[in-house]
Amino acid sequence: MRLLCVSNGHGEDSIAWQLVRALQERDASFELASLPLVGEGIVYRRAGLPIISDVQTMPSGGFVYMDAGQLWRDLRGGLLGLTWRQWQAMGGWTRLAGRSSVVLAVGDIVPLLFAWASGLPYVFVGTAKSEYYLRGQGGEFLGSHRFEGWSGSVYLPWERWLMGRTRCRAVFPRDTLTAQVLSRWLPDRVFDCGNPMMDGLQGDLPDCLLPIEDEPLQVLLLPGSRYPEVVDNWQRIIAAIDLWLRSIPERAVIFRAAIAPGLDLGLLGNGLQAANWQWQGNQSETISWIFKRGTATLELGAGCFWSWAKAAHFAIATAGTATEQVVGLGKPVVTISGLGPQFTPAFAEAQTRLLGPSIRWAKEPAEVPGLIAALLSDPVAWPSFMQNGRQRLGAPGAADRMADRMLRVLGDLTDSSVTKTGD
Secondary structure, three states, X not given: OEEEEEEOOHHHHHHHHHHHHHHHHHOOOOEEEEEXXXXXXXXXXXXXXXEOOOOEOOOOOOOHHHOHHHHHHXXXXXXXXXXXXXXXXXXXXXXXXXXXXXXEEEEOHHHHXXXXXXXXXXXXXXXXXXXXXXXXXXXOEOHHHHHHHOOOOOXXXXXXXXXXXXXXXXXXXXXXXXXXXXXXXXXXXXXXXXXXXXXXXXXXXXXXXXXXXXXXXXXXXXXXXXXXXXXXXXXXXXXXXXXXXHXXXXXXXXXXXXXXXXXXXXXXXXXXXXXXXXXXXOOOOOOOEEEEEOOEEEEEEEOOHHHHHXXXXXXXXXXXXXXXXXXXOOOOEEEEOOOOOOOOHHHHHXXXXXXXXXXXXXXXXXXXXXXXXXXXXXXXXXHHHHHHXXXXXXXXXXXXXXXXXXXHHOOOOOXXXXXXXXX
């Protein structure tokens, strides 16, 4: 069976690859190709999947929906030409496709539209939209955001139309609430399998406990993954923890900054030294630098996210996917608005709706000490973080569950009655 992965973002590429890897474990006969619509397809390149079209990183990093300025910069950067070349490349791939071919679309309406236009059977993994953007824990509409749900769902009628075509064999929403709402229109093809974002977790979910007063606080720092935005985000995080440490001069704190692979640690280390953090050297292969200031220690490294996230009491973040994963672990997160293109105030506000009571949103670094103090003084809230994380992100193992379902719904693609151009 030939399979084309169409996705629009680094996180979406990663989810597509997780699902494809689970499919290959069950059926090694898949002939794979990929079409990353945003970015350079690094995940696919590392996995050895052929990329069928040009790739290019746009100025927005894929976040054109944040404001018109980002879209304009992308258009000037060649977005229309790139999209046209990608559209043509997909057409070339589908012309060679036989009946035993399928498109896996991961992301939002753009890869979904590509999949529909292919004329082939397709599967959609919806990562960009959740009913939690519009609804509370119980599914009720959230006040001022209710107008956004004018059609009854966060998915608009034309998106539901694309998901409702006969050739769309399965839809995997990102959470249970979204699956329940979508099932009102698509009862036969919406499957609640969880969110592959949590599949990197090894071992059991950690306990989420209010820190004991005399033990060191363990805090995860997440500045994001996109350069140069990450540099400004890091400065805002440093300013926030500086203010917080001044308010708790005697408390021992262990900060661990989980840095995305490929980022220049030197830029972040220089920012720490400029803020009077003293470099202490290296501790291990996975920790590049250790810094100290007063009773606080800060470890800066890559490749440690899951172990550090499991050990943390809470996180301070200017990140998207990593913040969701920490919430999925049952941990609270203090977020700080940045300048973008990703972590703007609009993005941060939407993230508070998506992730609910696990998020404490600071519009400026100066608000962080007060939010942390309130968090640590509220023992009643802590037991709910684990329940909220499981409800919003689901249990690990989503890719395996999706792969099992995909093999069942695609089982007839070798049947001669399946055509390439049907609905």
